[in-house]
Amino acid sequence: MDASLAVILLLGLPAKRIFEKLRLPGLLGMLILGVLIGPYGFNLLQEDMLKISSDLRTIALIIILLRAGLGIDKDDLKKVGNTALKMSCIPGLLEGFFIAFASVNLLNFTFAQGGMLGFIIAAVSPAVVVPSMLKLMENNIGTKKGIPTLILAGASIDDVFAITIFSAFLGFYSGSHINIGIQLLSIPVSILLGIIAGIIIGLILIKVFKRYHIRDTKKVLLILGFSILINELEGVLKSKLDIASLLGVMTIGFVIMEKSPDIGKRLSNKYNKIWVLAEILLFVLVGAQVDVNVALKAGGTGIIIILIGLIGRSIGVMISLLGTNYNWKERLFCIIAYVPKATVQAAMGAVPLSLGVESGNIILAIAVLSILITAPLGAIGIHYLSEKLLVE
Numbered sequence: 001m002d003a004s005l006a007v008i009l010l011l012g013l014p015a016k017r018i019f020e021k022l023r024l025p026g027l028l029g030m031l032i033l034g035v036l037i038g039p040y041g042f043n044l045l046q047e048d049m050l051k052i053s054s055d056l057r058t059i060a061l062i063i064i065l066l067r068a069g070l071g072i073d074k075d076d077l078k079k080v081g082n083t084a085l086k087m088s089c090i091p092g093l094l095e096g097f098f099i100a101f102a103s104v105n106l107l108n109f110t111f112a113q114g115g116m117l118g119f120i121i122a123a124v125s126p127a128v129v130v131p132s133m134l135k136l137m138e139n140n141i142g143t144k145k146g147i148p149t150l151i152l153a154g155a156s157i158d159d160v161f162a163i164t165i166f167s168a169f170l171g172f173y174s175g176s177h178i179n180i181g182i183q184l185l186s187i188p189v190s191i192l193l194g195i196i197a198g199i200i201i202g203l204i205l206i207k208v209f210k211r212y213h214i215r216d217t218k219k220v221l222l223i224l225g226f227s228i229l230i231n232e233l234e235g236v237l238k239s240k241l242d243i244a245s246l247l248g249v250m251t252i253g254f255v256i257m258e259k260s261p262d263i264g265k266r267l268s269n270k271y272n273k274i275w276v277l278a279e280i281l282l283f284v285l286v287g288a289q290v291d292v293n294v295a296l297k298a299g300g301t302g303i304i305i306i307l308i309g310l311i312g313r314s315i316g317v318m319i320s321l322l323g324t325n326y327n328w329k330e331r332l333f334c335i336i337a338y339v340p341k342a343t344v345q346a347a348m349g350a351v352p353l354s355l356g357v358e359s360g361n362i363i364l365a366i367a368v369l370s371i372l373i374t375a376p377l378g379a380i381g382i383h384y385l386s387e388k389l390l391v392e
Helices: 002-021 026-037 047-051 051-073 074-106 110-122 126-138 149-173 180-211 216-236 245-259 262-287 290-321 328-337 343-348 360-389
Strands: none
Touching: 002 026, 002 047, 002 262, 002 290, 026 360, 047 051, 051 126, 051 149, 051 180, 051 216, 051 245, 051 262, 051 343, 074 110, 074 149, 074 245, 074 262, 074 290, 074 360, 110 149, 110 290, 110 343, 110 360, 126 149, 126 262, 126 328, 126 343, 126 360, 149 180, 149 328, 149 343, 180 245, 216 245, 216 262, 245 262, 290 328, 290 360, 343 360
């Protein structure tokens, strides 16, 4: 595993730098590198590294979400709160159902199969979106109207809806007796539990930090430990109770910044430094999950289905932004920022196939294809168009 880590670091840093020199997002270089050195490319990564890939990606994602929580301003959050809630569900719901209906017509899927595909694809990627929004916040782009905060908040909840509804369709397909009303009710409960868990842990940590003298480096590790614990708790309680763990992680950072801004700012700088390593691991290992040969099997029909889904998502974003004071350029940017897929698709694309779902191989192929199309498209769009479409 140590050799694999060396390969990732020694090639990841230059890959990021080369793409930045080409005026392209660095994460794109790391994703492509992951595809090339992964098991479906030149197979340069050891099996031990691939076995813990999921855990490493989760930890890296937790680090950037903590950084995001520490960077959210309470006044900005108040301004965009209601709109963020709409952005967290309406675009994903429309995209999922657009893909479901398209799959029934173009692939002869049953509606349950189409729903599984739709809500695997519908999840926006916090791994791509969150770092991009933090860069905008650091450069004061779009912050006057709280647009990066809006996208951050919406994207952190979006996956909860997508994964819950995917699970419902999987249950329908397998013949499980699922009460759709209870399933949908679990979504706001999950969100609320995530926020409550984050608030409680954040307040406990603040009390500990104020009572005891602890070096900032140790504070960072304590916060990271509790954040990983929340995420593990979600897995343990999954069959009985859903907790929006990633939202809880962001809430920890937010609470610490609100209750103790001095500590929050110092910790934010620390997490920025850790992110240098975490970013490389996250994007290279996400790329390593991508099998280009599988994606090619989806063919032109797969591309059409993904584009139909993006049309549905774009309509959902426009509906969510009704009644806001955003101009057409800012609304267009929100649509672009909601394009990238990567995290959920890499993690869940193979689930239907592993459970014996008919056409599970096609679902996997289109999930992989969605990463190859939307991650670069969204990352490049955010990178190039943010300054053109947004003001301060």
